[in-house]
Amino acid sequence: MIQTIANTQSSQLHGSDILHNPHLNKSTAFTAAERESLGLVGLLPEGLESEETQIQRVMQHLGHKTTDLDKYIYLSALQDNEETLYFKTLMSDPARFIPLVYTPTVGEACQKFGHILRRPKGLYLSITHRGRIKEILQHWPERDVRFIVVTDGERILGLGDLGVNGMGIPIGKLSLYTACAGVPPQYTLPITLDVGTNNESLLSDPLYLGLRQPRVRGEDYDAFIEEFVTAVQDVFPGCCIQFEDFANIHAIPILARYRDRVCCFNDDIQGTAAVAAAGILAALRLTGGKMSEQTFLFLGAGSAGTGIADLLAQVMMQEGLSAEQARGRCWLFDRKGLLQSNRTDLADFKKPFAHPHAPIDDFAAAIADLKPTAIIGVSSLAKAFNQQVIETMARVNQRPIIFPYSNPTSHSECTAQEAYKWSEGRAVFASGSPFPPVKYGDKTFVPGQGNNVYIFPAMGMAVYATQAKRVTDEMFITAAKALAELVSPSDLAMGLVYPPQSEIFKTSLHIAQKVAEVIFAKNLAGVPKPSNLQAFIESQAYTPEYRSLV
Numbered sequence: 001m002i003q004t005i006a007n008t009q010s011s012q013l014h015g016s017d018i019l020h021n022p023h024l025n026k027s028t029a030f031t032a033a034e035r036e037s038l039g040l041v042g043l044l045p046e047g048l049e050s051e052e053t054q055i056q057r058v059m060q061h062l063g064h065k066t067t068d069l070d071k072y073i074y075l076s077a078l079q080d081n082e083e084t085l086y087f088k089t090l091m092s093d094p095a096r097f098i099p100l101v102y103t104p105t106v107g108e109a110c111q112k113f114g115h116i117l118r119r120p121k122g123l124y125l126s127i128t129h130r131g132r133i134k135e136i137l138q139h140w141p142e143r144d145v146r147f148i149v150v151t152d153g154e155r156i157l158g159l160g161d162l163g164v165n166g167m168g169i170p171i172g173k174l175s176l177y178t179a180c181a182g183v184p185p186q187y188t189l190p191i192t193l194d195v196g197t198n199n200e201s202l203l204s205d206p207l208y209l210g211l212r213q214p215r216v217r218g219e220d221y222d223a224f225i226e227e228f229v230t231a232v233q234d235v236f237p238g239c240c241i242q243f244e245d246f247a248n249i250h251a252i253p254i255l256a257r258y259r260d261r262v263c264c265f266n267d268d269i270q271g272t273a274a275v276a277a278a279g280i281l282a283a284l285r286l287t288g289g290k291m292s293e294q295t296f297l298f299l300g301a302g303s304a305g306t307g308i309a310d311l312l313a314q315v316m317m318q319e320g321l322s323a324e325q326a327r328g329r330c331w332l333f334d335r336k337g338l339l340q341s342n343r344t345d346l347a348d349f350k351k352p353f354a355h356p357h358a359p360i361d362d363f364a365a366a367i368a369d370l371k372p373t374a375i376i377g378v379s380s381l382a383k384a385f386n387q388q389v390i391e392t393m394a395r396v397n398q399r400p401i402i403f404p405y406s407n408p409t410s411h412s413e414c415t416a417q418e419a420y421k422w423s424e425g426r427a428v429f430a431s432g433s434p435f436p437p438v439k440y441g442d443k444t445f446v447p448g449q450g451n452n453v454y455i456f457p458a459m460g461m462a463v464y465a466t467q468a469k470r471v472t473d474e475m476f477i478t479a480a481k482a483l484a485e486l487v488s489p490s491d492l493a494m495g496l497v498y499p500p501q502s503e504i505f506k507t508s509l510h511i512a513q514k515v516a517e518v519i520f521a522k523n524l525a526g527v528p529k530p531s532n533l534q535a536f537i538e539s540q541a542y543t544p545e546y547r548s549l550v
Contacts, residue, residue, distance in 0.1 A: 015039035018549075022083040023186065026546050029054060037550040051088060051546060058089050068105045073116055075101055079175070080119045083185060088544035090179035095501040097179070098453055102172040104433045107157050107408035113165035114207040121171050122190030124164060127216050127224050134231040145236040146187035146464050149173045150228075152195055154215065154247040155268075158380030158411035161247075163197030164210030169245050173267070173456065181457035181508035182541025183464050189236075193228065195221060221250070229258055238526075240463050240471065242267055242456065251303040252349045263463065265471040269307035271452040271459070272405070274476040274483075275498075276308045276376060277315055279403060279450050281484035282497040283428045287373065287399040292319040294329060297372035299363055299413060300379035300406070301334040301350050308376060309353055315477060327352050331370055337361035367392045374401035377413030381406070385414035390422035400427055405450055407432035416447035430497050445495035454483050454498060458511035465512065465540040466519045467526030474522070475515050482514040483507065513537050 018024050018038055026034075028049040035041050058078065065071045075097070079086040090097045099105060109116065123140060125133055153166030170190030177183040196213040197203065203212055216224070232239055241264040243254055255266045265271070280291065296312060298305040313326035321329075332339045332353045339350055340357040360366045367375065367389065375393060377385060385404055393400035400423055404413035416435035419427040425440040430448040438445045458479060463471065486499045486507055499507050513534050520529045530536035 013038075016043060019043060022079065022081055024549065025082050026084070027054070027082055029546055031548075034548070034550050051085070054085055055089060055092060058085065068100055069108050069112070069116070071100050072105045072109050073118070076171075077118055080121075084544050084546055086544075087175075087178055087185065087542070090175065091505065091544055093502070094179060094504045098176065098451070098501055098504070099434055101175050101179075102453065103157065103451065104408035104410075106168050106172045107159055107410075110156050110162050110165045110168040111159060113162070113168055114205065114209045117209065122167060122192070124167070124192050124194055124210075125228060126194040126211060127196070127220070128211065130220075130224055130227060133227045134234055137231050137235040140189060142186055142189070144187060145189045145239050147174065147177060147183065147240050147242065147460055148189045148191055148232060148236070149242045149244050150191040150193060151243075151245045152193040152250070153197065153210075153245065154250070156245050157408055158406045159408070161197055161199045161202075161215075163199060163202050163208070164192050164194050165202065165208070166245055167192040173242070173244060176453050177457045177460045178542055179457075180453055180504045181461040181512060182505065182543070183457065183460045184542040187464065193224065195224065225250075225254060229262060229264075233262060238467060240264060240460070240468070242460075244268065248302045248347070248349075252306075260470070263468060263470055265459070265476075266303070266307075267452055267456045269303045270311070270471075270473065270476045271455045272304045272378070273307040273311035274455045274480040275450050275452050276403065276405065277311050277477065277480035278454065278483035279430045279448065279497045280312065280374060280401065281315075281481065282487040282492070283374070283401050283430075285487070286428050286492055286497075287397075287401060289373075290319055292316040292321050292326070292329075294374060295370060295372045296330045297366060297370055297375050298330070298332045299375065299377045299381070299384055301332040301339055301353070302378065303349075304378040304405070305332055305376070306349050306353065308378070311473065311476060311480070314473060315480075318477075328355055331355065331366070331372065333360075333363055333366055338366050364388045364392045367396065371396045373397055374403065377404040377406055379406055379413060380411045381413060382411050383414065385419070387418070387422050390414065390419055390427070394423040394426055398426065402427045403430050403450060405430075405432040409433040409435075416445070420445055428497065429495060448496045448498040449501070450498065451501075453501070453504065454507065455479050455511070457504075458508040459515060461508060461512040461537065461541065462515035462519060465527075465537050466516050466524075468519045468524050469526060470524050472518075472522070472524075475518050478514050478518050479511050482511040486510060509534075509537055509541065 062071050149170035151166045151169050153163045154161050156162040156166040174188040174190050178185045194210050195216040196211045198215050202208045243266040258264050309330035316326035330353055338360040339354040341354045402419045406412055412433050417438045419429045420438050420440045430450040434449045435447045519525050
């Protein structure tokens with residue numbers, strides 16, 4: 001199919017038009033025959049280069065960049081000009097490039113988005129164009145879009161309201177759909193919904209590119225989301241929508257409203273939950289015990305915290321606990337203290353995790369009282385897992401599970417070095433942002449990164465290959481278990497509770513196969529079940545190779 005698309009496009013374009021089409025451009029790798037046939041003679045230097053030689057040049061360029069943001073900008077420009085070479089670069093060393101095109105570098109890129117913009121990508125849907133969303137979606141040149149990652153920019157990573165600057169997130173996520181799981185890039189579309197921003201520094205920035213007005217709320221906002229979702233079904237009927245970085249007040253209601261109506265999911269709620277569950281399942285191979293025997297304490301009670309707690313509870317229910325028993329093993333702590341049943345200030349989505357207990361407003365005191373086996377940070381509060389917190393966890397657990405998941409790095413609840421040092425090397429650690437290896441005593445620990453990149457690209461490949469009609473929590477639980485089973489004994493010996501990111505493509509296809517089995521079993525697929533599911537998934541995956549245009 002990709003071959004047909006490429007040939008069809010090239011037959012309609014000629015000369016410099018091909019060089020300016022990132023899907024077709026090979027630059028110095030065009031063959032002599034292609035140069036003659038496509039009118040490229042003289043538009044390129046005489047030298048004919050292989051993809052490997054082009055990669056060498058890319059690496060040389062990157063080697064001259066002094067900051068990660070500079071490398072991000074260079075790679076973004078490469079994607080604008082030579083899409084195949086861009087993905088070949090990313091897939092050549094994913095452990096190196098994931099942090100450059102996504103977390104943590106994407107956080108700085110979003111903050112400076114209006115200042116570093118070279119060429120716009122994706123679609124910007126402004127609330128001022130209500131009533132025209134279907135028309136604007138039709139401006140996108142590809143007619144068969146299978147995945148949209150969409151944000152309204154209100155809660156970008158741990159950085160807050162960045163308005164349309166948040167477009168860096170959908171762009172980065174969809175790059176990883178392709179680089180980490182092989183979803184063909186022509187089927188993906190990043191979208192930002194521009195409803196204004198309450199960030200005063202952006203509103204006063206002359207280079208800010210979004211609406212210069214406060215955020216729209218209430219019925220107008222809800223109607224805008226409804227029009228968007230409905231228009232997507234009309235224009236791209238086979239499309240799955242990934243909601244990304246919406247504020248809690250919108251993220252949870254939007255998911256609840258649409259999850260049974262259309263093919264959609266929220267990565268901050270469900271993807272984060274799945275990668276956390278996978279980390280816990282792997283960690284238990286070090287600490288011992290079943291999921292249903294653990295007690296979890298979360299710092300942060302937003303959509304990520306409640307989403308993780310809910311999925312962990314569902315796993316515990318599969319082990320035989322009732323819903324009430326499972327939720328009772330999950331405690332949450334927000335800015336006003338422990339969630340307990342006497343509090344009257346709790347949003348509805350927090351109430352299932354508010355249990356009978358005396359008020360506690362100190363996190364370390366909550367650890368001492370509740371004796372959790374794991375603490376999970378989703379607060380965006382840098383250094384919140386301080387020495388007292390870690391030492392208290394180490395006092396009540398022989399192997400304390402410590403997961404500071406907030407990102408970017410500047411918002412992490414603690415560093416790997418702090419966790420290992422203050423627990424005397426006994427912590428089982430994973431974080432949302434990457435940290436370098438840590439030497440403690442005579443042992444070197446390699447910290448795992450609980451990055452959603454282990455989940456959402458694989459989910460995307462499963463949905464793409466099967467043409468799934470819905471995305472369910474069972475699919476995310478399956479993904480979590482599939483991810484955890486790939487953690488090897490040698491990984492665990494180094495302190496890793498996730499597989500190495502260098503193997504992310506293999507990992508993603510394994511997870512996609514397991515999720516696809518659930519999709520077929522639940523009659524959610526849009527295609528017949530193949531006799532060899534593994535081979536079928538592999539056959540659907542994009543490979544970054546130049547294809548003949550003549």
